[in-house]
Amino acid sequence: MSKLAHYASYPGLSRGRLYDEPAPQHRTDYQRDRDRVIHSTAFRRLEYKTQVFVNHEGDLFRTRLTHSVEVAQIGRTIARALNLDEDLTEAICLAHDLGHTPFGHAGQEALNQRMAEFGGFEHNLQSLRVVDLLEEKYADFPGLNLTFETREGILKHCSVKKARELGELGQRFINKTHTTLEGQIANVADEIAYNNHDVDDGLRYGFITLAELRRTELFGRQYDKVKKRYNALPEKRLIPEVIRRMINVMVVDLINNSQHMLKQYNVDSLDDVRHASGPIIRQSAAMQANILELKQYLRVKLYHHYRVRRMTRKAYRVITELFDAFADDPLLLPPDYSEKLHAQESDTEKMRVVADYIAGMTDRYAITEYTRLFVPGELS
Ligand code: MG
Numbered sequence: 320m321s322k323l324a325h326y327a328s329y330p331g332l333s334r335g336r337l338y339d340e341p342a343p344q345h346r347t348d349y350q351r352d353r354d355r356v357i358h359s360t361a362f363r364r365l366e367y368k369t370q371v372f373v374n375h376e377g378d379l380f381r382t383r384l385t386h387s388v389e390v391a392q393i394g395r396t397i398a399r400a401l402n403l404d405e406d407l408t409e410a411i412c413l414a415h416d417l418g419h420t421p422f423g424h425a426g427q428e429a430l431n432q433r434m435a436e437f438g439g440f441e442h443n444l445q446s447l448r449v450v451d452l453l454e455e456k457y458a459d460f461p462g463l464n465l466t467f468e469t470r471e472g473i474l475k476h477c478s479v480k481k482a483r484e485l486g487e488l489g490q491r492f493i494n495k496t497h498t499t500l501e502g503q504i505a506n507v508a509d510e511i512a513y514n515n516h517d518v519d520d521g522l523r524y525g526f527i528t529l530a531e532l533r534r535t536e537l538f539g540r541q542y543d544k545v546k547k548r549y550n551a552l553p554e555k556r557l558i559p560e561v562i563r564r565m566i567n568v569m570v571v572d573l574i575n576n577s578q579h580m581l582k583q584y585n586v587d588s589l590d591d592v593r594h595a596s597g598p599i600i601r602q603s604a605a606m607q608a609n610i611l612e613l614k615q616y617l618r619v620k621l622y623h624h625y626r627v628r629r630m631t632r633k634a635y636r637v638i639t640e641l642f643d644a645f646a647d648d649p650l651l652l653p654p655d656y657s658e659k660l661h662a663q664e665s666d667t668e669k670m671r672v673v674a675d676y677i678a679g680m681t682d683r684y685a686i687t688e689y690t691r692l693f694v695p696g697e698l699s
Pocket residue numbers: 386415416509
């Protein structure tokens with residue numbers, strides 16, 4: 320690996336962990352963070368959680384696990400090109416979705432709505448809660464005890480109110496400073512990954528069409544190039560060829576433009592990164608406009624497709640009814656959660672236990688729980 324840039328996050332200069340630990344022997348602290356994420360229970364559950372398509376609808380669609388791996392791949396490429404810390408980038412990328420509820424955004428909306436009186440539910444905060452508190456794997460501390468920089472990167476968004484409760488970690492949302500470049504990369508790599516794989520999954524599902532997609536600048540330009548060069552290529556190979564080129568142009572533009580931003584903002588240290596007048600890791604204005612066009616297309620044609628909306632509706636209902644049942648009678652919870660709930664004093668804390676239980680479910684576990692609770696004749 321080439322030498323890290325001055326503005327990279329050096330593991331030796333980390334602000335440390337919540338609980339002091341001896342330094343790892345053959346790894347850096349950020350490598351250890353990455354490894355802990357991979358060994359976590361929440362990470363394995365990502366295999367059975369989805370964003371847009373419900374898991375059991377087909378085996379070829381992305382799950383949150385394959386999504387996270389794709390984000391990490393893209394993130395590492397960018398980090399290496401900019402001489403930044405790859406392990407920190409990867410740790411943040413792999414952990415970024417750990418707090419997601421089953422069924423993607425519908426699940427999160429339902430939980431947020433039911434938790435409105437009890438502090439709400441937000442998946443970024445929940446990811447942090449998973450790594451700080453909910454994982455129970457180590458004898459000496461709760462959670463995974465990750466470094467400050469990984470935790471900061473995981474917390475992509477946060478309201479000022481919540482930020483105040485988080486102390487040092489929430490500081491940047493109050494004084495409007497920025498996270499590390501590695502954290503900024505994870506953010507953009509997430510977007511590059513889902514825009515591209517949603518095109519892929521959407522086409523495979525038949526929710527969106529090549530004829531329409533070709534009219535978007537990003538897809539159309541690469542499609543024409545591939546068509547020109549490989550005229551007789553069957554669609555099955557043509558589509559992934561176009562998509563891999565789309566990922567490439569987005570990544571190359573991002574690397575070039577970020578290098579330009581580093582110069583423009585005169586960045587020479589991590590401190591300069593934090594205090595720059597804007598985020599540094601970003602695409603050119605032209606690329607951003609193209610991505611926006613693609614996103615708008617996906618929103619109308621894919622995310623609002625009647626079959627996606629039907630799945631969304633069902634998901635919302637499953638999560639809402641599970642919450643209401645457990646909130647109404649906590650004794651319906653499995654014993655460990657029920658004990659945890661009864662140990663809490665306030666309703667706010669009690670309802671948080673219910674939210675944690677539901678958020679931790681995979682899509683299929685949520686459906687099974689729903690069936691056990693509400694379908695007569697099913698085993699409980
Ligand atoms: Mg994501």
